[in-house]
Amino acid sequence: MTEEIIIAGFGGQGVLSMGKILAYSGIMQDEEVSWMPSYGPEMRGGTANVTVILSDERISSPYLKVYDTAIILNQQSMDKFEESVKPGGVLIYEPNGIHHHPTRTDIDIYQIEANRIATEMGNKKIFNMVVLGAYLKIKPIVKLENVIEGLKKSLPERYHHLIPLNEEAIAKGTQSIVSYKVEKQVLS
Amino acid sequence: MSEIKLMKGNEALAEAAIRVGADAYFGYPITPQSEVIEYLMSEKPEERTGMVVLQAESEVAAINMVYGAASTGKKVMTSSSSPGISLKLEGISYLAGAELPAVIVNVVRGGPGLGTIQPSQADYNQAVKGGGHGDYKLYVLAPASVQEMADFVEDAFDIAFKYRAPVMILSDGLIGQMMEKVSFKDQMERLSDKEIIKRYDDWAVTGKTERKRNIITSLDLQPEKMEARVGRLMDKYKRMEKEDLRFEKIECDDAEYLFVAYGSSARIAQKAVKLAREKGLKVGLLRPITLFPYPKQQLFELADQVKGILSVELNTGQMVEDVRLAVEHKVPVEHFGRTGGIIHTPEEVLEALEQKIINEHGRTRHHKTRESSIL
Amino acid sequence: MDVLDIIKPENQVFCKTKLMTDTTLSYCPGCGHGTAHNLAMEVVDELGIVEDTIGVAPVGCSVLAYDFMNVDITQAAHGRAPALATAISRLWPDKYVFTYQGDGDLAAIGTAETIHACNRGEDIVIIFVNNGIYGMTGGQMAPTTLPGMRTSTSPYGRETSSMGNPLKITELVANLPGTYYVTRQSVHTHKHVRKAKKALKTAFENTRLKKGLSFVEIVSNCNSGWKMNPIESNEWMEKHMFPFYPLGDIKVKGKLK
Numbered sequence: 001m002t003e004e005i006i007i008a009g010f011g012g013q014g015v016l017s018m019g020k021i022l023a024y025s026g027i028m029q030d031e032e033v034s035w036m037p038s039y040g041p042e043m044r045g046g047t048a049n050v051t052v053i054l055s056d057e058r059i060s061s062p063y064l065k066v067y068d069t070a071i072i073l074n075q076q077s078m079d080k081f082e083e084s085v086k087p088g089g090v091l092i093y094e095p096n097g098i099h100h101h102p103t104r105t106d107i108d109i110y111q112i113e114a115n116r117i118a119t120e121m122g123n124k125k126i127f128n129m130v131v132l133g134a135y136l137k138i139k140p141i142v143k144l145e146n147v148i149e150g151l152k153k154s155l156p157e158r159y160h161h162l163i164p165l166n167e168e169a170i171a172k173g174t175q176s177i178v179s180y181k182v183e184k185q186v187l188s
Numbered sequence: 189m190s191e192i193k194l195m196k197g198n199e200a201l202a203e204a205a206i207r208v209g210a211d212a213y214f215g216y217p218i219t220p221q222s223e224v225i226e227y228l229m230s231e232k233p234e235e236r237t238g239m240v241v242l243q244a245e246s247e248v249a250a251i252n253m254v255y256g257a258a259s260t261g262k263k264v265m266t267s268s269s270s271p272g273i274s275l276k277l278e279g280i281s282y283l284a285g286a287e288l289p290a291v292i293v294n295v296v297r298g299g300p301g302l303g304t305i306q307p308s309q310a311d312y313n314q315a316v317k318g319g320g321h322g323d324y325k326l327y328v329l330a331p332a333s334v335q336e337m338a339d340f341v342e343d344a345f346d347i348a349f350k351y352r353a354p355v356m357i358l359s360d361g362l363i364g365q366m367m368e369k370v371s372f373k374d375q376m377e378r379l380s381d382k383e384i385i386k387r388y389d390d391w392a393v394t395g396k397t398e399r400k401r402n403i404i405t406s407l408d409l410q411p412e413k414m415e416a417r418v419g420r421l422m423d424k425y426k427r428m429e430k431e432d433l434r435f436e437k438i439e440c441d442d443a444e445y446l447f448v449a450y451g452s453s454a455r456i457a458q459k460a461v462k463l464a465r466e467k468g469l470k471v472g473l474l475r476p477i478t479l480f481p482y483p484k485q486q487l488f489e490l491a492d493q494v495k496g497i498l499s500v501e502l503n504t505g506q507m508v509e510d511v512r513l514a515v516e517h518k519v520p521v522e523h524f525g526r527t528g529g530i531i532h533t534p535e536e537v538l539e540a541l542e543q544k545i546i547n548e549h550g551r552t553r554h555h556k557t558r559e560s561s562i563l
Numbered sequence: 564m565d566v567l568d569i570i571k572p573e574n575q576v577f578c579k580t581k582l583m584t585d586t587t588l589s590y591c592p593g594c595g596h597g598t599a600h601n602l603a604m605e606v607v608d609e610l611g612i613v614e615d616t617i618g619v620a621p622v623g624c625s626v627l628a629y630d631f632m633n634v635d636i637t638q639a640a641h642g643r644a645p646a647l648a649t650a651i652s653r654l655w656p657d658k659y660v661f662t663y664q665g666d667g668d669l670a671a672i673g674t675a676e677t678i679h680a681c682n683r684g685e686d687i688v689i690i691f692v693n694n695g696i697y698g699m700t701g702g703q704m705a706p707t708t709l710p711g712m713r714t715s716t717s718p719y720g721r722e723t724s725s726m727g728n729p730l731k732i733t734e735l736v737a738n739l740p741g742t743y744y745v746t747r748q749s750v751h752t753h754k755h756v757r758k759a760k761k762a763l764k765t766a767f768e769n770t771r772l773k774k775g776l777s778f779v780e781i782v783s784n785c786n787s788g789w790k791m792n793p794i795e796s797n798e799w800m801e802k803h804m805f806p807f808y809p810l811g812d813i814k815v816k817g818k819l820k
Binding site for chain 3: 211212214240242244245246248249250252253254255256257259260262264278279282286381393394395396397401402403404405406407
């Protein structure tokens, strides 16, 4: 098994930390992992993305052109990465703020309203965990208990009291992901 | 082996520096390697092992602090990224001239000038061909994973003290910033002052005792003495070529075409090998692990087996010159690489092999062009 | 008294400094460097700290200081001696670490290293020989060259409006919190030699206090560079250098005078 994922959105959405938790979860079940971020000044406020690979073999390139799954959290990332999903692959996106919805018909597309859910749960910071939950529903590549272990590893100890909340967010995401059907474009 | 951790390459390097019992680190912040000194400072190495960590006022000061510490037989290192390494070159040349052991890490970013903070391999020539003034070389290790960022710290110190010579770890922004699994060896003891005095009694400046006093200098005003000094350096480099060359062959046994790539490019080329083989193309990868010494003989021999070679580098064609020298015109050798901080994808690398080597030279073994080009 | 009486040990009033090597000094006759070397080595000898002393030599006339001073020495790149000394002192806190630098080395190319070592309060001794000129490279203008003074790169005299003002780096470092002892001395008469030696002794002893850096400037002559004979150069130094670079303690026990 090899799963190649791009997670892309705004800096501050928890893109990098979501990738890190996923990578840690992979380690917990003896997978090979790599986590390759975009880095530099664009990280604050601008766009941020991270390529995460989980595999049961030695990972070659940590940097890719096409992905099994793209998790897209803003319009710029949609414009950039929709085309990067392998045919037959998965695109999961948060529709809030998306004006141009995906149009590909050769991939499976899903929506997760993580913003709304996180707001309803009273903590915007768990946004990324809702998205992670949604992803794991479609691609259950890591077990939930390993995700929790991964959370413990990547969160500083002073935040460990928030782990149950994160767990709840993951569950909400898992329940709330919906399939998105691309309308056939009418050519004029 | 202890617990497996998920860490950035830069952090793994810093942790390894503490674990191998380094006595000191002197540095100056610069993207994309600032995590090294940040990690060291947060780990309180002074408490963990007594290691000294100091943020210097400049890269120039930092490399000269390294020179000072190395003069006394201490295990000392510094790290920086390309523009900072340019500043350190004076000190590196002095370290080589004065025959001092030290480890210098370059987490390369794009240049020239301030360039970009994104990954690059454009400092190959600077690292391998000297860089600073004078007749000298650096032993250059090129890690291609986070684990190697950690492991090569110990290897680099071993070589530095074996030869009393500066060693460079040539990484880049990709390996420095990415996270992978890494495991560390158990903590090694730092040498005590007494042990250092005893072990390096014949050269280190630790205070003149009954022995003849020690002097560290790179200056020899008498031409004959200076020539002898340079000759001594050259003897070391010859010995390095004989005893400490490192490389990795990936899927080379039946290869008809060959990638040559180091560091991050080797990782990308390795994926291109996989993509090629899925298409039925027999492609292999030679990864130089040491850039000096260079696997010249291995390339010379592989050239009898393959039909063409593509040197894959995040630059406009630097290592390709060494590949051509090694291959001695036996088969076509071309270069492919992106710059400006753009990282080539495995697909691009394979496409370049097909266009520049397989299609261009497939029918004939004579190659028409020697121009390296950027896509 | 005949010669045999004179050379009896009890009649001995002076001998070669024990910690100076037998190598003939390469300095011009009349230059202050030799005396400054002697004093530093006498102090190390008298304090009985040779086994714990590590020197750092500069680039400049005193680049070969390691040929003359019989202690362990490492030789630095131009201007970088304080960086080397910082590292050595941090890693060998029980050692006596000193640099020996000229004005071009310390106050031009090495300004940053000098100021930051002083500001961090490294427990080292900096011996700074200021003769207002680049001696070794043939008498070019230094950061400390006086206004109007002729050198090979200010052949019509230092024009401060275009060439800048001489840098009083000693006053500058005295104002940094990391310096504990800052003094300016000279070695051109017996009286001054005795004072300079006392200052150097204080500086080396301060190393043990771990209270900051000791900085000893020695205003000296450069008869070759100044194109004078030694006597003229010493007179010129008194007349022109001392008014601009006044002798005496500037900071003692961490307090400005």
